[in-house]
Amino acid sequence: MESQILSWLRERYPRSPRLPVGIGDDAAILDLSDAPRAVVTTDMLMDGIDFEVAKCGPAKIGRKALAVNLSDLAAMAANPIAALVSLALPTNTELDFVTAMYHAMDQLATEFNVVIAGGDTNCWDHPLAISITAIGQVTARGALLRSGAIPGDQILVTGAFGGSILGHHFDFQPRVTEALQLHQQFELHAGMDVSDGLSLDLARLCEASGCAAEIEFDRIPIAPAARTLSEQDGVPAWRHALADGEDFELILAVPKATAQQLLSQQPLEVPLTRIGTFVDGAGLWQHNGRGDRIPLAPRGYLHGTDA
Amino acid sequence: MESQILSWLRERYPRSPRLPVGIGDDAAILDLSDAPRAVVTTDMLMDGIDFEVAKCGPAKIGRKALAVNLSDLAAMAANPIAALVSLALPTNTELDFVTAMYHAMDQLATEFNVVIAGGDTNCWDHPLAISITAIGQVTARGALLRSGAIPGDQILVTGAFGGSILGHHFDFQPRVTEALQLHQQFELHAGMDVSDGLSLDLARLCEASGCAAEIEFDRIPIAPAARTLSEQDGVPAWRHALADGEDFELILAVPKATAQQLLSQQPLEVPLTRIGTFVDGAGLWQHNGRGDRIPLAPRGYLHGTDA
Numbered sequence: 001m002e003s004q005i006l007s008w009l010r011e012r013y014p015r016s017p018r019l020p021v022g023i024g025d026d027a028a029i030l031d032l033s034d035a036p037r038a039v040v041t042t043d044m045l046m047d048g049i050d051f052e053v054a055k056c057g058p059a060k061i062g063r064k065a066l067a068v069n070l071s072d073l074a075a076m077a078a079n080p081i082a083a084l085v086s087l088a089l090p091t092n093t094e095l096d097f098v099t100a101m102y103h104a105m106d107q108l109a110t111e112f113n114v115v116i117a118g119g120d121t122n123c124w125d126h127p128l129a130i131s132i133t134a135i136g137q138v139t140a141r142g143a144l145l146r147s148g149a150i151p152g153d154q155i156l157v158t159g160a161f162g163g164s165i166l167g168h169h170f171d172f173q174p175r176v177t178e179a180l181q182l183h184q185q186f187e188l189h190a191g192m193d194v195s196d197g198l199s200l201d202l203a204r205l206c207e208a209s210g211c212a213a214e215i216e217f218d219r220i221p222i223a224p225a226a227r228t229l230s231e232q233d234g235v236p237a238w239r240h241a242l243a244d245g246e247d248f249e250l251i252l253a254v255p256k257a258t259a260q261q262l263l264s265q266q267p268l269e270v271p272l273t274r275i276g277t278f279v280d281g282a283g284l285w286q287h288n289g290r291g292d293r294i295p296l297a298p299r300g301y302l303h304g305t306d307a
Numbered sequence: 308m309e310s311q312i313l314s315w316l317r318e319r320y321p322r323s324p325r326l327p328v329g330i331g332d333d334a335a336i337l338d339l340s341d342a343p344r345a346v347v348t349t350d351m352l353m354d355g356i357d358f359e360v361a362k363c364g365p366a367k368i369g370r371k372a373l374a375v376n377l378s379d380l381a382a383m384a385a386n387p388i389a390a391l392v393s394l395a396l397p398t399n400t401e402l403d404f405v406t407a408m409y410h411a412m413d414q415l416a417t418e419f420n421v422v423i424a425g426g427d428t429n430c431w432d433h434p435l436a437i438s439i440t441a442i443g444q445v446t447a448r449g450a451l452l453r454s455g456a457i458p459g460d461q462i463l464v465t466g467a468f469g470g471s472i473l474g475h476h477f478d479f480q481p482r483v484t485e486a487l488q489l490h491q492q493f494e495l496h497a498g499m500d501v502s503d504g505l506s507l508d509l510a511r512l513c514e515a516s517g518c519a520a521e522i523e524f525d526r527i528p529i530a531p532a533a534r535t536l537s538e539q540d541g542v543p544a545w546r547h548a549l550a551d552g553e554d555f556e557l558i559l560a561v562p563k564a565t566a567q568q569l570l571s572q573q574p575l576e577v578p579l580t581r582i583g584t585f586v587d588g589a590g591l592w593q594h595n596g597r598g599d600r601i602p603l604a605p606r607g608y609l610h611g612t613d614a
Contacts, residue, residue, distance in 0.1 A: 119349060
């Protein structure tokens with residue numbers, strides 16, 4: 001089966017100027033001479049943890065596996081260029097399953113100008129695991145890091161949060177275009193994507209930047225799915241928004257004047273919302289709007305340590 | 308457990324000039340401005356397929372997982388610079404197991420100037436899988452491809468073949484230094500590493516180059532382990548040498564005059580041996596030295612399709 005897949009891949013992903021040597025040699029060659037600071041990230045998704053293969057089928061898995069990696073490149077405001085795909089397939093996997101996974105991956109890859117540059121396909125008597133490495137390039141504006149937030153910066157987020165388990169964790173759009181556009185046109189101090197939960201990831205950004213965050217609870221954009229889930233499980237929708245994770249929206253640290261401009265201009269197709277302010281200190285604080293604040297424990301899903 | 312590992316990794320692998328942003332942000336940044344053609348490769352190793360965790364322990368797994376990737380970079384005569392490590396760990400894995408795996412990986416990484424630039428650590432209720440992506444740089448001499456062999460070139464190999472299952476598949480030395488040295492100092496037309504079996508991989512090189520190979524059977528360097536295995540299983544040692552795989556030695560296509568020079572100079576610490584000649588046509592041929600030849604079926608272990 002592995003050789004069938006390799007033949008199929010070789011035909012499917014030919015060489016290109018960006019990829020002078022592609023699938024079929026010992027390694028792929030990527031020409032990065034136009035922007036030689038590479039951004040590299042890897043994410044492994046596993047059956048029973050990140051998806052349930054029996055329920056969701058191959059297409060959603062393929063798309064998600066690439067999308068989570070593109071979201072990491074978006075978090076750095078990097079231009080995606082290539083991906084490598086490693087598969088551990090259950091021995092009875094049909095070729096159709098694999099090609100369906102690749103077709104879905106491809107749609108997303110095409111949308112973001114990403115070439116599938118290689119991979120490693122293996123079989124075993126255990127569940128499916130898929131590990132993708134995405135490679136991007138730092139733009140002339142430099143990379144957007146987690147560590148640049150300073151007290152006084154406003155906390156802006158794209159989109160809405162919570163309830164992703166109802167479907168959004170498969171069909172989310174990695175915020176690549178949004179991150180590149182904002183980073184190109186505006187002064188951003190820091191950024192990251194929300195994979196493990198808004199509050200947990202915001203706490204990580206604070207830690208990396210050496211500051212604290214005061215969150216204005218009533219401003220957090222709550223996804224309709226968070227409300228649906230709340231009706232089902234009785235957990236408040238705001239708690240889903242803060243803790244569910246896999247929203248794959250951006251958290252940005254933006255100087256006050258720029259934030260005002262962004263909030264009034266709304267330059268993206270997705271809404272930008274201010275949810276609080278970075279302040280001196282450490283940790284997360286709940287700001288009640290009357291000048292009082294109480295500590296907020298970061299909550300989220302520790303589904304992996306992505307480095 | 309995942310957060311413990313991440314803290315450990317972050318301390319262990321600090322930033323460097325080559326790695327201005329390392330473990331802990333959404334992605335790593337690699338500065339490739341000194342040689343902006345990147346070589347990327349990925350290999351996934353799985354318990355029960357590439358190792359047996361209960362028998363071999365963590366150190367051999369960590370070393371092998373990185374070494375097979377470095378061997379792919381060697382095959383391209385690329386300079387290794389970084390690696391990303393994704394893990395699917397059985398839920399009951401101890402932190403000590405993971406750190407032992409990394410310590411072994413590190414020894415090899417240090418030896419080859421490779422930085423561990425990131426990864427993704429996950430747990431599940433299934434066996435261990437480890438997927439590494441290695442990134443290298445094409446040198447000023449360009450990349451060494453599979454596709455450059457021309458009829459008349461001599462087939463040279465490093466080291467000896469067969470019986471790697473007895474231990475060599477864990478302790479082999481990726482031929483990075485050898486490939487870089489030869490490619491720098493001599494005219495090489497094509498090259499690859501032997502992962503799936505000498506005859507199978509040679510057949511692949513022939514296919515990529517559009518030529519055939521005549522092998523002189525009695526010249527094939529047979530590893531002592533192939534003879535030991537032969538005594539155990541009754542299979543001729545030469546068959547082990549041709550088909551076992553995981554030797555991770557180099558096959559090179561070298562113009563005749565250069566080959567003579569290399570064979571007499573022996574510029575490497577490991578022996579260089581001529582095992583035949585590339586000729587017009589297709590496939591592998593067994594050359595009996597009396598002007599006759601018979602076709603040779605490529606044999607090897609299809610343990611994965613590495614692209």
